[in-house]
Amino acid sequence: MPLSSQIEFPGALRFAAESVERMMDRLLPRGETGESRLFEAMRYSALGGGKRLRAFFVMGGATLFRVSATSALRTAAAVEFLHAYSLIHDDLPSMDDDDLRRGKPTCHRQFDEATAILAGDALQALAFEVLAHEDTHGDPAVRVALVSELARAVGAGGMVGGQMLDLLAEHRAAEMAIGAITRLQRLKTGALISFSCGAGALLGKASEPLRAALGNYAHDLGLAFQIADDLLDVEGTSEEVGKATAKDAAAGKATFVSTLGPERARAQAALLARQAAAHLEPFGPAADLLRQAARFVVDRRS
Amino acid sequence: MPLSSQIEFPGALRFAAESVERMMDRLLPRGETGESRLFEAMRYSALGGGKRLRAFFVMGGATLFRVSATSALRTAAAVEFLHAYSLIHDDLPSMDDDDLRRGKPTCHRQFDEATAILAGDALQALAFEVLAHEDTHGDPAVRVALVSELARAVGAGGMVGGQMLDLLAEHRAAEMAIGAITRLQRLKTGALISFSCGAGALLGKASEPLRAALGNYAHDLGLAFQIADDLLDVEGTSEEVGKATAKDAAAGKATFVSTLGPERARAQAALLARQAAAHLEPFGPAADLLRQAARFVVDRRS
Numbered sequence: 001m002p003l004s005s006q007i008e009f010p011g012a013l014r015f016a017a018e019s020v021e022r023m024m025d026r027l028l029p030r031g032e033t034g035e036s037r038l039f040e041a042m043r044y045s046a047l048g049g050g051k052r053l054r055a056f057f058v059m060g061g062a063t064l065f066r067v068s069a070t071s072a073l074r075t076a077a078a079v080e081f082l083h084a085y086s087l088i089h090d091d092l093p094s095m096d097d098d099d100l101r102r103g104k105p106t107c108h109r110q111f112d113e114a115t116a117i118l119a120g121d122a123l124q125a126l127a128f129e130v131l132a133h134e135d136t137h138g139d140p141a142v143r144v145a146l147v148s149e150l151a152r153a154v155g156a157g158g159m160v161g162g163q164m165l166d167l168l169a170e171h172r173a174a175e176m177a178i179g180a181i182t183r184l185q186r187l188k189t190g191a192l193i194s195f196s197c198g199a200g201a202l203l204g205k206a207s208e209p210l211r212a213a214l215g216n217y218a219h220d221l222g223l224a225f226q227i228a229d230d231l232l233d234v235e236g237t238s239e240e241v242g243k244a245t246a247k248d249a250a251a252g253k254a255t256f257v258s259t260l261g262p263e264r265a266r267a268q269a270a271l272l273a274r275q276a277a278a279h280l281e282p283f284g285p286a287a288d289l290l291r292q293a294a295r296f297v298v299d300r301r302s
Numbered sequence: 303m304p305l306s307s308q309i310e311f312p313g314a315l316r317f318a319a320e321s322v323e324r325m326m327d328r329l330l331p332r333g334e335t336g337e338s339r340l341f342e343a344m345r346y347s348a349l350g351g352g353k354r355l356r357a358f359f360v361m362g363g364a365t366l367f368r369v370s371a372t373s374a375l376r377t378a379a380a381v382e383f384l385h386a387y388s389l390i391h392d393d394l395p396s397m398d399d400d401d402l403r404r405g406k407p408t409c410h411r412q413f414d415e416a417t418a419i420l421a422g423d424a425l426q427a428l429a430f431e432v433l434a435h436e437d438t439h440g441d442p443a444v445r446v447a448l449v450s451e452l453a454r455a456v457g458a459g460g461m462v463g464g465q466m467l468d469l470l471a472e473h474r475a476a477e478m479a480i481g482a483i484t485r486l487q488r489l490k491t492g493a494l495i496s497f498s499c500g501a502g503a504l505l506g507k508a509s510e511p512l513r514a515a516l517g518n519y520a521h522d523l524g525l526a527f528q529i530a531d532d533l534l535d536v537e538g539t540s541e542e543v544g545k546a547t548a549k550d551a552a553a554g555k556a557t558f559v560s561t562l563g564p565e566r567a568r569a570q571a572a573l574l575a576r577q578a579a580a581h582l583e584p585f586g587p588a589a590d591l592l593r594q595a596a597r598f599v600v601d602r603r604s
Contacts, residue, residue: 029458034482035489038458038466089423094415113396114469117419118462121391124423125457128430132450141442147449148434155427156331156340160420164340167416180336187337 009292049102065204085123162188176254190222311594343421351404367506387425464490478556492524
């Protein structure tokens with residue numbers, strides 16, 4: 001059953017989450033060898049939780065270009081492995097020092113710090129291994145393009161660079177301008193979300209204009225997503241959100257909310273979400289789920 | 303100037319080290335943006351040191367198959383980025399807790415723990431980015447094969463799995479049999495050395511028998527290398543080796559030396575090195591540098 005058989009977003013998101021979870025379970029290592037503690041830590045952090053929004057974006061983008069379900073699901077799984085690794089490392093004591101993630105103890109609390117670092121490292125490698133495998137796409141040029149774009153999205157010029165900026169942003173709430181915050185978030189979360197939205201176009205060998213349209217959607221959506229995340233940190237409870245909240249203010253971090261105030265931030269997120277949806281015009285009704293996703297991203301309570 | 307213009311191993315190793323260092327310098331990010339601390343940490347740990355044995359193996363293997371210098375050097379740089387990341391993470395306080403690496407403070411001592419973790423993460427992504435880039439090879443099928451093999455060599459089923467085993471091996475010197483130690487080392491260091499030796503065959507689209515011959519060389523050489531490393535930990539001084547020594551015994555780690563004793567370990571390393579060189583027979587004199595490398599690996603003092 002393809003994602004496009006769902007016509008309402010909540011069902012489609014649940015469908016994507018369940019499908020990618022099954023694929024991840026198949027792709028993750030298991031076994032009773034001496035290093036099985038590592039496999040357990042990878043499974044603990046990668047499986048059993050999360051909204052799987054990035055997987056949804058991969059699968060939603062893939063339906064626009066008639067990509068096979070296997071290609072879309074394997075790519076979605078790779079993105080979720082990458083995301084899981086980034087959460088494990090972000091939560092470490094020397095980074096954000098979080099005890100709770102998706103309502104469970106973080107990886108280093110459940111296992112130990114060394115195991116958590118290694119589980120993250122191995123999940124990053126697994127993401128590239130899955131993308132490069134011939135089951136992901138019959139054309140090696142497509143597979144290597146996926147690898148190339150993911151590597152750029154998550155390296156020093158993308159996600160990891162953004163996390164470095166984020167750590168340096170502590171205690172600098174007063175000095176950071178909105179431009180600097182936007183750049184930080186575009187790197188830290190935007191780059192992987194952009195990759196997720198655009199992966200379907202790579203898998204489907206889409207024309208340049210359609211790739212660009214999807215890219216613009218991803219860009220605006222990524223920022224809307226982050227503003228919503230900042231709002232949840234201020235307004236959500238830890239029970240709702242599944243992780244510690246009110247952490248940004250405690251760390252003196254500059255965020256969209258600390259700089260714009262909650263009302264303007266909410267308005268900005270809503271504007272970006274509408275803008276994101278507008279970029280999908282060339283796809284017609286086929287992109288309805290992605291349009292609904294843009295609204296969901298800013299309205300969500302967790 | 304290709305590597306094959308060198309006929310003696312010490313000069314060839316120096317040539318490979320200098321060439322790959324220049325390539326790495328070009329490929330590493332730099333800039334005055336907010337996250338430049340990350341770039342500095344990546345450069346600090348990746349550049350300016352190390353024997354670059356893995357780069358030599360890539361370049362030495364590549365000369366057997368008339369691979370272009372650029373292809374070989376970019377692949378060698380990717381391997382060295384990967385290796386540098388693994389050293390940064392291995393040195394962390396929650397892992398081996400080392401203060402000294404290649405005669406300099408380790409990355410987390412020079413910067414801080416969070417920056418070191420991120421520098422390692424970004425170097426891993428950079429390795430895959432470099433391999434996937436079209437400058438590395440004109441044929442996408444070759445590039446994606448490199449990505450696929452490297453990802454498998456360094457993930458949960460390879461290097462990271464080996465590091466997990468190594469951490470769990472502390473205080474278990476008495477119980478670990480030689481088979482378990484061999485498996486640990488084959489994963490922890492052997493898999494990346496095998497990739498390095500075999501990369502030239504991938505780049506040069508070698509026939510299966512020649513790939514296998516190089517693979518057998520890599521297998522025996524990897525073990526010889528690790529036994530020599532264990533001997534250096536016991537017999538070398540920290541000044542010679544550039545990192546703390548006598549650490550394995552202090553941590554109660556089972557190694558080839560603790561299990562076999564230094565004399566049998568030395569004999570075993572020499573045997574493996576001779577065996578490795580013998581696998582190179584099909585290549586004739588073209589493989590002379592790789593033969594010399596096998597001897598060097600067991601005779602080195604650092």
